[in-house]
Amino acid sequence: MLTDIMQVLVLGSVEGAVYMLIAVGYSLVYGTGGIMNLAHGAFYLIAGYMLYWYLGTLGLFTSVVLALIIVTLIGGISYLALIKPLEKKSQLSVVMVTFAIAFFIEQIVKLGCSILGFEKESTLPNLIEIKGTVSFELFGTIIPYDYVFILIISFLIVSLITLFISKSKLGTSIRAISQDREAATLMGINADRVLMFTVMISAFLAGVAAVIYVPSYPIAPWQGWVILTNSFAVVILGGMGSLPGSVLGAFILSYASHFTRVFIDPAISTLVPMFVIVVMLALRPQGILGKKEID
Amino acid sequence: MQIRFLNRIKENSLFVICVSVFYLVELTYILTLLYYFGYTSLILSTILYFTLFYFGFLYLAFNFTILWAAIKRNFKLIPSAIRRLMAWLGTFKGGLTLFCMLIIAIIPLLTQNAYYLGSMFIVAMIYTIYAASWDFLAGYTGQVSFGQAAFFGFAGYVTADRILIQNWPWLPSLFFGALIAVLISLIIGIPTLRLKGPYLALGTLSFASILYLLFAMPTILYGSTGLFGVPRLSENVIIEYYIVFIFVIISLTIMKAIGNSKLGTVFKSIRDDETGAEASGIHTTRYKILAFVISAFFAGIAGGFFTMRNTAVSAQIFGTTYSFYPLVMVAIGGIATISGAGVGAFFFIFLIEILRGVADFQWLPAGAADFLDDALIFSVLLILVIRFAGAGVLKSAIERLKNLWDILLGR
Numbered sequence: 084m085l086t087d088i089m090q091v092l093v094l095g096s097v098e099g100a101v102y103m104l105i106a107v108g109y110s111l112v113y114g115t116g117g118i119m120n121l122a123h124g125a126f127y128l129i130a131g132y133m134l135y136w137y138l139g140t141l142g143l144f145t146s147v148v149l150a151l152i153i154v155t156l157i158g159g160i161s162y163l164a165l166i167k168p169l170e171k172k173s174q175l176s177v178v179m180v181t182f183a184i185a186f187f188i189e190q191i192v193k194l195g196c197s198i199l200g201f202e203k204e205s206t207l208p209n210l211i212e213i214k215g216t217v218s219f220e221l222f223g224t225i226i227p228y229d230y231v232f233i234l235i236i237s238f239l240i241v242s243l244i245t246l247f248i249s250k251s252k253l254g255t256s257i258r259a260i261s262q263d264r265e266a267a268t269l270m271g272i273n274a275d276r277v278l279m280f281t282v283m284i285s286a287f288l289a290g291v292a293a294v295i296y297v298p299s300y301p302i303a304p305w306q307g308w309v310i311l312t313n314s315f316a317v318v319i320l321g322g323m324g325s326l327p328g329s330v331l332g333a334f335i336l337s338y339a340s341h342f343t344r345v346f347i348d349p350a351i352s353t354l355v356p357m358f359v360i361v362v363m364l365a366l367r368p369q370g371i372l373g374k375k376e377i378d
Numbered sequence: 379m380q381i382r383f384l385n386r387i388k389e390n391s392l393f394v395i396c397v398s399v400f401y402l403v404e405l406t407y408i409l410t411l412l413y414y415f416g417y418t419s420l421i422l423s424t425i426l427y428f429t430l431f432y433f434g435f436l437y438l439a440f441n442f443t444i445l446w447a448a449i450k451r452n453f454k455l456i457p458s459a460i461r462r463l464m465a466w467l468g469t470f471k472g473g474l475t476l477f478c479m480l481i482i483a484i485i486p487l488l489t490q491n492a493y494y495l496g497s498m499f500i501v502a503m504i505y506t507i508y509a510a511s512w513d514f515l516a517g518y519t520g521q522v523s524f525g526q527a528a529f530f531g532f533a534g535y536v537t538a539d540r541i542l543i544q545n546w547p548w549l550p551s552l553f554f555g556a557l558i559a560v561l562i563s564l565i566i567g568i569p570t571l572r573l574k575g576p577y578l579a580l581g582t583l584s585f586a587s588i589l590y591l592l593f594a595m596p597t598i599l600y601g602s603t604g605l606f607g608v609p610r611l612s613e614n615v616i617i618e619y620y621i622v623f624i625f626v627i628i629s630l631t632i633m634k635a636i637g638n639s640k641l642g643t644v645f646k647s648i649r650d651d652e653t654g655a656e657a658s659g660i661h662t663t664r665y666k667i668l669a670f671v672i673s674a675f676f677a678g679i680a681g682g683f684f685t686m687r688n689t690a691v692s693a694q695i696f697g698t699t700y701s702f703y704p705l706v707m708v709a710i711g712g713i714a715t716i717s718g719a720g721v722g723a724f725f726f727i728f729l730i731e732i733l734r735g736v737a738d739f740q741w742l743p744a745g746a747a748d749f750l751d752d753a754l755i756f757s758v759l760l761i762l763v764i765r766f767a768g769a770g771v772l773k774s775a776i777e778r779l780k781n782l783w784d785i786l787l788g789r
Contacts, residue, residue: 119575119576119579119580121524121579121583164765165761165765168765169764169765174575174576175516175520175576176764178522178576178579179522179705179760179764180761180764180765182524182579182583182702182705183705183757183760183761183764184761186698186702186753186757187754187757187758187761189698190751190753190754190757191754193751193754194748194749194751194754197748198748305587305590305697305698308583308587308590308698309587309591311583311584311587312583312587312588315580315583315584316584319580349595350592350595350598353588353591353592353595354588354592356584356588357584357585357588360569360580360581360584361566361569361581362569364569364570364572364573364577364581365568365569365572368572368573368577
């Protein structure tokens, strides 16, 4: 019983921290530009695979940095080349093009694996090793040091991002655009540039999530869609465009899904995100902490 | 009651089609029940015979009255309808459609090769229904579904289950599968379509990826291998070809007819200006759900046929690949043109064959065949089409051809 509860607590916190990173990025882009970015899961995917491909040859530090730089660039390029020109046309084509980007990245990942000679589905070794061991024991539950690392890093990054948005000049522009895009443009803010940085920040956050989470979770090309689905559920639960809502939603959802997995049934645990999406959209479409009126 | 019905019939001749289709479905359902329960339990089947026949006959008699009244009312419309059809066939678009239909109809006379007929043309026709179902939703109402595979796959599973495990004949199994797809679409449609914005896209995408995870589980829902050994429509590939062909014609005609009817105008008004449509008294949520349900129904029909064609169904069918295919086909053929879905589907199948042929060449450098992966090429194609040609590639090509045609005729 105690081990079960510990399992729910530990795995729920770790997954919650990872989904917090992913959903904060997703929510940021939606809240600022109203862009429903379906390629967000694919950003996670490509960063994870970058780490997987480089880890053996380049070493840990270089490959992490390289993966993060590449995924941030991909975010910026996909905004500049595809999302920005279509944004003026229609909301629909933006959603469609991000879906196409996500599908394209999934195929690129498969292609990369077959060219570089890697297995498509794999698990990575643990990143952190202290005194020759990778894990410690707490109340009869084995906890890898990676989990502690994930919690520290994700809270650190989210706090930094929050600080950045509230204090820096770019962050102020982001907030201005999310409140009123036209007025912000009139005040001399280059909305396209700020949105590009927003997408890049969100891609970076997805990349960080991938880099810290991939070593403790098997990767597969279809994982991007699962990540995307879960981050939908998180942002709908917490409130579209609300950063505190995303943090809250991430932990509620991951505790709920681990609780059902351990105490009820793994199959029902799979259904939790869908259940959350359907029920929240039916009862409270703006989410727990969302203030923005959705009609 | 009946007078109200008759007034509706006077307004809308589409109603006649709906009633007759409904009647056909009902008849096949009753026949199936007879067939199925005839084998298992004598007592149960006797009770069922009586209840079904008693209520069924009352119901059928009522339906017949309505149907007959409707036919009588619309009888005088038939000559003008035929005249309009002939006039339409004389125009460029009508002529082109007839020409394409004739070409597809005579293909089995030209080749009896089971691979070409079965794996290319029948699959292309099934994809036509599938892509058209997506186009119906996205083109007419402006709601995108990124999880059309959920209905395609679920109906496939249900059809396979009915045929294999319950021993139903294929036709009722097909409709039953489509019916279940409709029920499922209501579960996603009702919460997401109440809201404006791309919530449907999000809900369907999530639903399909969760179904993928559920059906891939080894212990529940037929295991990770899925169902296999589903019999085909017919041993003879030519008969199968014509059955699918008839279904394609009927499905596309119904979707096109709805698109051109009053209902279609309502859908288009929602697409163009949802708030405006609401202001002019249209219950937008209800119509969006209706369009979604129709779309799911046809996706379900396509899924049933696809399962019977492949003789097997597994969790792979819920993969994003199958949600992605209709987007590509419609993007190639042009959005909001139901027939464009057909052109896109055939183009898609041919391109896959060509890619496969090129990948087999000996002189290709090592590793180049990896780049010829169809999903990769189609995703690039889709990005390029959305970015540079929003209206679809073939739509503008056909416009050019029409201009040329007009010049040739001296108009």
